[in-house]
Amino acid sequence: MTSTSKSRLATCLGLALLLGCSTSAKPGGSAGQTGSAGVGAGGETAGAGSGPSGTTGSAGAAGSSAGGSSAAGSGVAGTGGGGGAATAGSSAAGSSAAGASGVAGAGGAAVGGAGGTAPIGVDLTPAPSAGCAMAHDPTKGVNGQYYAKVNITINGKATEYVVTIPPTYKNDSTKPYPLAVAFAPRTRTEFDCMNGDCQGIASEGHATAVIAFMKQIGLGWELKDERDNNLELFKQALAQLEATYCIDTHRIYTVGLSSGADFSMYVGCWMGDQLRSVASVSGCMPNTVAPAAGSSPQAAPASGMENPANICLKTLDMSGCKGHPSVLMIHGNKDGVVTGANPLGRWIPFADAKLTRDAWIGRNGCGTTTTTMVNNAPAGQFDGPITCNAYQGCGDSPVTWCEHGVPGFDGNSTHGWPGSAGKVVWNFWKSLK
Numbered sequence: 291m292t293s294t295s296k297s298r299l300a301t302c303l304g305l306a307l308l309l310g311c312s313t314s315a316k317p318g319g320s321a322g323q324t325g326s327a328g329v330g331a332g333g334e335t336a337g338a339g340s341g342p343s344g345t346t347g348s349a350g351a352a353g354s355s356a357g358g359s360s361a362a363g364s365g366v367a368g369t370g371g372g373g374g375a376a377t378a379g380s381s382a383a384g385s386s387a388a389g390a391s392g393v394a395g396a397g398g399a400a401v402g403g404a405g406g407t408a409p410i411g412v413d414l415t416p417a418p419s420a421g422c423a424m425a426h427d428p429t430k431g432v433n434g435q436y437y438a439k440v441n442i443t444i445n446g447k448a449t450e451y452v453v454t455i456p457p458t459y460k461n462d463s464t465k466p467y468p469l470a471v472a473f474a475p476r477t478r479t480e481f482d483c484m485n486g487d488c489q490g491i492a493s494e495g496h497a498t499a500v501i502a503f504m505k506q507i508g509l510g511w512e513l514k515d516e517r518d519n520n521l522e523l524f525k526q527a528l529a530q531l532e533a534t535y536c537i538d539t540h541r542i543y544t545v546g547l548s549s550g551a552d553f554s555m556y557v558g559c560w561m562g563d564q565l566r567s568v569a570s571v572s573g574c575m576p577n578t579v580a581p582a583a584g585s586s587p588q589a590a591p592a593s594g595m596e597n598p599a600n601i602c603l604k605t606l607d608m609s610g611c612k613g614h615p616s617v618l619m620i621h622g623n624k625d626g627v628v629t630g631a632n633p634l635g636r637w638i639p640f641a642d643a644k645l646t647r648d649a650w651i652g653r654n655g656c657g658t659t660t661t662t663m664v665n666n667a668p669a670g671q672f673d674g675p676i677t678c679n680a681y682q683g684c685g686d687s688p689v690t691w692c693e694h695g696v697p698g699f700d701g702n703s704t705h706g707w708p709g710s711a712g713k714v715v716w717n718f719w720k721s722l723k
Contacts, residue, residue, distance in 0.1 A: 410614045410655050412566075412686035413540060414723050418463040422536035428459035436484070436503075440530065444507055444523045451504040451527055452480050455535065456497050466538035468499040468566075468719070469531060471524070473550030476510035487547055488571075490712015495719075500535050502527065511546070511553035512576035524557055528564070543719050545569040547707050548638070552576040555646060563613030567722060569715050571620045572698070572705050574602040574638050574646040601626075602642035608653050614687040617650040618718045619643065620676060620711050622704020623693050629702075637698070637705035647691045657683035665692075665714050672696060673709035690718060 430437060436452040443449075456467065472491050474483035480503040484492050488503070495501055507523055508516040532539060542565050546554040551573020558568030559575070577600060626639030660679040667673045678692035692714060698706035 410685040410687040412614065414686065415540065416464075416466055417539040418466040419532035419535070419537040419539050421532055421534045422461050422463040422466055424534055424536070425461060426455065426459060426535070428455055428457055440527075442523065442527060442530075444519050444526065447507045447519055449505050449507045449523060450480065451502050452484060453531070453535070454484075454492060454496055454501045454503075456499070458497075459500075459536075461536045463536065466536045466541075468495075468541040468543065469535070469537045470495055470499050470501045470543045470545065470719070471528070471531075472501065472503045473511060473544065473546030473553050474503065474505055475547040475551075476506075476549035478505075480505040483547070483550070487707060488545065488550075488712065489707060489709055491545060491715065492712075494712050494716040500531070500537060502531055506549070506553075510549035512549060512556055517556070517576075520553060521557070521560070524553075524561070539564070541566045541722075543567045543569070545571065545715055546573060547571050548573060548705070551638075558615050558617065558650075559608065559611040561613075562611055562615045565613065565615040567616040567618065567719055569618040569620070569718070570643075570646075571707050571711050571715075572622060572625060572638055573619075574643040575606060575649070577601060577603045601638060602645065604642070604645065606649055608649055611653065614654050616684075616687045616718075616722055617647075617654070617689045618692070618715060619647050619650075619690070620692040620694070620708070620714060622698060622706070623695055624704040625698070626703070626705070631702040636700070637703055640693075644691070647689070650689045651681055651684075654684045654687040654689055656681040656689050659683070665710060665717075667708070667710035672699075672706065676708060676710060676714055678714065686723065688722070 426437075428437075435454075437455045438453045439450060440453065441448065441450050459467070470491065472483050472488045474480055475487055478487055484503040492501060492503075504523070504527060506516065507519040510516055511520045528542070531537060544554045544557060544565060545568075546552070548571075551570035552575065554568045554570050555573060555575045558565060562568070621638070621640060621643045623640055626637050626642070659682040661682065663678050663680070665676040665678060667675060674694060674696045676692050676694045676696075678690050680688060680690045694708055695704055696706070696708040698704050700706075
């Protein structure tokens with residue numbers, strides 16, 4: 291992104307919102323005892339299996355939620371031996387099985403992910419959309435930048451989005467394309483996002499995916515007077531895209547900057563069963579009233595009244611969320627931090643963004659072990675290294691947290707979009723099965 295576009299963004303981009311939370315799974319049974327049923331982030335309980343003294347216990351009942359923990363089964367202590375070792379159940383698409391009960395013998399603890407949680411399973415079979423039956427000319431373009439501009443009206447409020455398709459696009463139901471949807475930051479447009487604010491999303495993905503850049507209804511995406519219209523906007527736009535283009539409905543991704551990043555996290559919860567992955571750059575889960583389950587001990591701020599104390603949810607009940615999309619978060623380490631250059635601590639607090647990360651770690655059943663990778667980029671005013679930590683044990687729904695010290699668009703914080711963020715996002719998406 292050029293310094294000119296960054297300067298323009300500094301004058302136009304308003305304050306964004308997001309929501310942070312944390313959950314944990316109950317541990318499995320202890321050695322020599324029947325394991326109690328674990329409760330996962332998905333809120334469902336998996337039954338524990340137990341066996342009589344000296345025999346093989348029966349399998350525990352399967353939990354009905356992909357987010358449920360596998361309860362550790364164990365054999366009741368018998369003559370000459372304690373409870374058997376329990377192992378975490380296997381993960382099937384959308385369901386977490388209970389751990390089988392152990393054979394009587396030496397006592398053992400439950401084996402599995404964090405808290406005995408089984409890895410999340412996701413259906414990865416390519417699923418062509420209805421649009422695979424439509425015909426499109428990939429040589430067509432508007433000003434050579436995008437394939438189509440789509441006007442859409444939600445509850446009497448008009449907005450628009452633009453679509454790019456690969457130069458070699460063709461309708462082939464055996465090879466449907468991934469779909470990436472990018473949400474513009476507050477007060478900005480879909481063209482701003484495509485041409486600079488969301489740098490790299492277009493250039494890194496244009497050859498292999500259909501990409502839609504969306505403009506919000508209102509000034510932003512996620513405040514309580516914006517959220518409902520924008521959620522309906524995304525639902526209708528997604529239906530249009532799937533009906534018009536050859537989309538793999540099992541590989542739909544979202545990403546956004548600031549306010550758009552908050553919204554990406556938001557739809558990851560309430561529409562996660564339709565999304566393969568959600569990504570945020572300088573965002574968190576927004577402090578707004580949830581449409582179903584979900585709450586915060588603090589009231590949602592009124593428009594224009596956001597500040598570092600109320601911008602992100604501190605707690606969230608994610609049991610009402612849908613599905614288990616993989617998650618990538620990129621955040622500046624001085625975002626929202628009070629410094630001499632940033633005395634108000636504006637934007638999205640770094641600590642609160644990590645609460646959102648922790649919520650997804652719990653939701654997707656990840657462990658605490660991480661693998662670290664440094665994404666080096668040429669040092670520049672708006673670019674630099676991004677260090678990413680990939681959490682292990684998440685199954686098909688990985689969670690990766692990335693942080694950086696790249697100066698933001700206001701020059702006084704790290705709130706913004708590093709020049710190499712688009713490449714990091716696409717590398718993550720391409721790594722998914």
